Amino acid sequence: MIKKPILAALAASALAMPAFAQRPAPADPVAKLRDAALTDSVAWDVVEGLTTEIGPRPDGSPQEARARDWAVAKLKSLGFRNVHIEPYQLNTWVRGQESGEVVSPYPQPLRLTALGNSGATPPEGLTLPVVFFPSLDDLRAAPDGSLTGKIAFVSNSMQPTMDGSSYGSQGQARRAGPNIAAKKGASAIVIRSIGTDHGRGPHAGVTMFEPGVTAIPAAALSVADAENLERMVKRGKPVTLHLLLTPQQVGLRDSGNVVAEVPGTDPLAGVILIGGHLDSWDLGTGAIDDGAGVAITTAAAKLLMESGKHKRTIRVVWFGDEETGGFGGAAYAKAHAGEHHALAAESDFGADRVWRFQTNLPDNAKGIADRLAAALDPIGVIRGAPAPGDGTDVEPTIATGVASINLNQSGLRYFDWHHTPEDTLDRIDPEQLRQNVAAWTAMLAVFADAPEDLGPVSIQK
Amino acid sequence: MIKKPILAALAASALAMPAFAQRPAPADPVAKLRDAALTDSVAWDVVEGLTTEIGPRPDGSPQEARARDWAVAKLKSLGFRNVHIEPYQLNTWVRGQESGEVVSPYPQPLRLTALGNSGATPPEGLTLPVVFFPSLDDLRAAPDGSLTGKIAFVSNSMQPTMDGSSYGSQGQARRAGPNIAAKKGASAIVIRSIGTDHGRGPHAGVTMFEPGVTAIPAAALSVADAENLERMVKRGKPVTLHLLLTPQQVGLRDSGNVVAEVPGTDPLAGVILIGGHLDSWDLGTGAIDDGAGVAITTAAAKLLMESGKHKRTIRVVWFGDEETGGFGGAAYAKAHAGEHHALAAESDFGADRVWRFQTNLPDNAKGIADRLAAALDPIGVIRGAPAPGDGTDVEPTIATGVASINLNQSGLRYFDWHHTPEDTLDRIDPEQLRQNVAAWTAMLAVFADAPEDLGPVSIQK
Numbered sequence: 001m002i003k004k005p006i007l008a009a010l011a012a013s014a015l016a017m018p019a020f021a022q023r024p025a026p027a028d029p030v031a032k033l034r035d036a037a038l039t040d041s042v043a044w045d046v047v048e049g050l051t052t053e054i055g056p057r058p059d060g061s062p063q064e065a066r067a068r069d070w071a072v073a074k075l076k077s078l079g080f081r082n083v084h085i086e087p088y089q090l091n092t093w094v095r096g097q098e099s100g101e102v103v104s105p106y107p108q109p110l111r112l113t114a115l116g117n118s119g120a121t122p123p124e125g126l127t128l129p130v131v132f133f134p135s136l137d138d139l140r141a142a143p144d145g146s147l148t149g150k151i152a153f154v155s156n157s158m159q160p161t162m163d164g165s166s167y168g169s170q171g172q173a174r175r176a177g178p179n180i181a182a183k184k185g186a187s188a189i190v191i192r193s194i195g196t197d198h199g200r201g202p203h204a205g206v207t208m209f210e211p212g213v214t215a216i217p218a219a220a221l222s223v224a225d226a227e228n229l230e231r232m233v234k235r236g237k238p239v240t241l242h243l244l245l246t247p248q249q250v251g252l253r254d255s256g257n258v259v260a261e262v263p264g265t266d267p268l269a270g271v272i273l274i275g276g277h278l279d280s281w282d283l284g285t286g287a288i289d290d291g292a293g294v295a296i297t298t299a300a301a302k303l304l305m306e307s308g309k310h311k312r313t314i315r316v317v318w319f320g321d322e323e324t325g326g327f328g329g330a331a332y333a334k335a336h337a338g339e340h341h342a343l344a345a346e347s348d349f350g351a352d353r354v355w356r357f358q359t360n361l362p363d364n365a366k367g368i369a370d371r372l373a374a375a376l377d378p379i380g381v382i383r384g385a386p387a388p389g390d391g392t393d394v395e396p397t398i399a400t401g402v403a404s405i406n407l408n409q410s411g412l413r414y415f416d417w418h419h420t421p422e423d424t425l426d427r428i429d430p431e432q433l434r435q436n437v438a439a440w441t442a443m444l445a446v447f448a449d450a451p452e453d454l455g456p457v458s459i460q461k
Numbered sequence: 462m463i464k465k466p467i468l469a470a471l472a473a474s475a476l477a478m479p480a481f482a483q484r485p486a487p488a489d490p491v492a493k494l495r496d497a498a499l500t501d502s503v504a505w506d507v508v509e510g511l512t513t514e515i516g517p518r519p520d521g522s523p524q525e526a527r528a529r530d531w532a533v534a535k536l537k538s539l540g541f542r543n544v545h546i547e548p549y550q551l552n553t554w555v556r557g558q559e560s561g562e563v564v565s566p567y568p569q570p571l572r573l574t575a576l577g578n579s580g581a582t583p584p585e586g587l588t589l590p591v592v593f594f595p596s597l598d599d600l601r602a603a604p605d606g607s608l609t610g611k612i613a614f615v616s617n618s619m620q621p622t623m624d625g626s627s628y629g630s631q632g633q634a635r636r637a638g639p640n641i642a643a644k645k646g647a648s649a650i651v652i653r654s655i656g657t658d659h660g661r662g663p664h665a666g667v668t669m670f671e672p673g674v675t676a677i678p679a680a681a682l683s684v685a686d687a688e689n690l691e692r693m694v695k696r697g698k699p700v701t702l703h704l705l706l707t708p709q710q711v712g713l714r715d716s717g718n719v720v721a722e723v724p725g726t727d728p729l730a731g732v733i734l735i736g737g738h739l740d741s742w743d744l745g746t747g748a749i750d751d752g753a754g755v756a757i758t759t760a761a762a763k764l765l766m767e768s769g770k771h772k773r774t775i776r777v778v779w780f781g782d783e784e785t786g787g788f789g790g791a792a793y794a795k796a797h798a799g800e801h802h803a804l805a806a807e808s809d810f811g812a813d814r815v816w817r818f819q820t821n822l823p824d825n826a827k828g829i830a831d832r833l834a835a836a837l838d839p840i841g842v843i844r845g846a847p848a849p850g851d852g853t854d855v856e857p858t859i860a861t862g863v864a865s866i867n868l869n870q871s872g873l874r875y876f877d878w879h880h881t882p883e884d885t886l887d888r889i890d891p892e893q894l895r896q897n898v899a900a901w902t903a904m905l906a907v908f909a910d911a912p913e914d915l916g917p918v919s920i921q922k
Contacts (some may be wrong), residue, residue, distance in 0.1 A: 053696075055569030307825045
């Protein structure tokens, strides 16, 4: 609750304060760049182009290759230097046919999608009874061998969290559930999608089987379908499903990271590494995950480029594989091992507003955080407790002792659409996208010319 | 805008008024029944059961037959009398495979669904260039023969309206567009879904070809896909699509109306006909269209039944085919021609709040509307200008001169999900559903015992 004196002050200031867009341009160069970013059109242009001209970009696919070429052309046209692809290979899983239905006692179709690394059913599918587990812990508690000839059904309701932390905990049903079910003898598994919506679009995503565990067919039901199946199970009669999933592991395929730079004036000051990931799940067009991230970081870097020379090189990376194991980030860290990075940060949480920042600067550079807090306050970004940045793409680099920062975006809508057919351009609010660009621009402006040495930080997570 | 004195009065009454649920039970029997309906659980039970145990109910399908049996059992278990099926047959169209993609210049899959009565592509599909029409009028203006060897793409943005009237105007792109395109020589047509959302679920629905016009393949793109295709077209390069649609007309199949009654004490006073429709499109589970309608009207009739004897018979009909041509309503009107109906009304607009009523009572019975207005005011229902009721199921009966009423529901969310995969139980707000039951209960309580004669009304629409 807001206390009354504050409300009164707000009411008074509302009368006195000029409209945000009309305030005079600030003299401070950081503030000036930040406010210029609030009218940015580059980020929208990038994510609109990527989703319209390329669309889904699954790992190791021809579409991903086409997206890399598109990215190179786009980054060159925006004026970046040293634009190139850093290739690597990854083991590739390819979706096949997928369908499912309740056979009895209440026959009706189910909307589902195979999880990444799912095994395949026979070509005619599987028809087997369901064993219901309200949570992953309930599945864990099932006796070994008790699932032989059964399809495990794991429900688990996920609530939205501002910081996305519920994805970490609830997402285990997807990441670990199939492996657990396989070890207990299940013939297949269906989970309630890891999502905060109630729609029919299933949430794709990767699952992992331990070495030696044979991958079983594993699918995510849409949340609405999982809720319907749960209602059926709770009526008490045995429920039988038919599942058809024909994905395949197709071996090594080409992928790559697309790299672009805004060269700095001081090669010894270290590189600022920013970016997002170019790959996407295949059901949507990869707008919020993560067309937005590459768009936001690219737009911010371009604003820095256009504002004159800066001390540190800004390197924008459109990472390849993030979705199926983080091979893009790992390949980057390997290719750039030993290089001096001053900072690493990524944008991979949609396009809603940045609400907080967190950073783990070395002791000698903590003043940067104060200057950053001042620069971000006018656009509604609060300062969080000191903490390292995170994100699959930059974590292998951060793990070498590079300072890092998170510009935390609101997670309250993200998991409604994450990895679903609904991850399309329509989910991006242009105004919130621009606020993101402003936050990243301010961050870059503070760090690019910071006089402090940005050497290694102690590694703690 | 609300005028200040009203605001002041509202503020005063907010302090003085006890919470709604705590007010003493009214002495007026109509008000008493209405308020009892606000705690109803029957409507939820019906729509939850229908969507969970049956799911989609396409016209002429085995699922629709199973739904009729389910309806008979449910209506008997609720205590209704004279529960029976009135069979009829209808020409049946069956969905087949359906897929589509942009072939060039920006290859990516499209989410679409065949429109009811769509023709089929060859088994290998069609690959043809697109001709874009921003509106149906633009399609109408295309020269005859200009679409030979082309796929027409008609966009048209639909805005939500409280009364659903935008469906009447914008829906013509679906209802009439394919016939117009076929007459101009198009090989196929895709339209932007008739919907107010921006999602990936295409909106199904029927289209009609004139006698002598060969049905062409006709599909609705999801709104998000249509917006994406429109962005592609506007880039200026020729756009080629591949479409695969294999629906079939399969001839006459069985359907039927499910009828149940609350017998009245005066056979000469006329029957009150209420209901909704049991059939649904196949992509969702038919929750808002129209499980909710049969649920609401059934729950209200049951409350009347339990409140003692009433003068007029209340007949609840779960109509068969509404979606593909209104064969259920026509079959009912034919089977009951010459029978004295006092009133006809249907619920077929989702489960959001009733906000207005409209009726066309004969001159001698206009006092009923005053009593109804008083009964509905406390649950937020305003009185509209006199007008006949409408709705595909009851219109053939109303057309014989039967008095009618609309209990208008808010249309502001309905076309986000109408005819899409998203028409599931999750879209129904239990509290709004109960408000619907209360409105229908109050309406039935007023009409069932009204002393006025409810004879024929002059027919005007």
